[in-house]
Amino acid sequence: SQTIHQWPATLVQPVGSPLSLECTVEGTSNPNLYWYRQAAGRGLQLLFYSVGIGQISSEVPQNLSASRPQDRQFILSSKKLLLSDSGFYLCAWRASVVSNSPLHFGNGTRLTVT
């Protein structure tokens, strides 16, 4: 069966520090991968998505970047965090070869920038 791992679960970082959040998927090949951010009490904002290794689509101009160094690994990064980067970050995957497929989410990383 497929599983998705996202870590860390919580993170407190000072303003100006770097960020690296990692997400890996097991049990499937060539998944579509996604990073979403959720502000408190709000909906999900799509940040990045990837349909293959090295293929990253950015949805919102921001202080963040994403990379996909391996088929089932998706990394969210920042060189210098801003206060506005605080939020709940969710990684998700879906099958790329199956039309009308649902998203499968990780448990999220709660980031607080102080």
Place this chain on the structure above:
Amino acid sequence: SQQGEEDPQALSIQEGENATMNCSYKTSINNLQWYRQNSGRGLVHLILIRSNEREKHSGRLRVTLDTSKKSSSLLITASRAADTASYFCATDAGNTGKLIFGQGTTLQVKP
């Protein structure tokens, strides 16, 4: 940009009652999906309805889709306290790989 907009933003009902949430969207879709989120957790997929379907059932869930009005509704029948969560609709245009989520409806079911 957010495409799906849920209504109401918050809903409070008694156990046993039915809960109805609505979702409106703006552009053509391939399918529309509903998700549930318990507080502080990731989202869980509930049900998917294709653009050529009008109604779909799964257990106590009933989803309708009206593509002419660009709207969908999620009905939870005979609600339970364990149904307390936030519910989101997500639209899939089908040709980009993107799913765009709405702002969600927070449902509280009182025992």
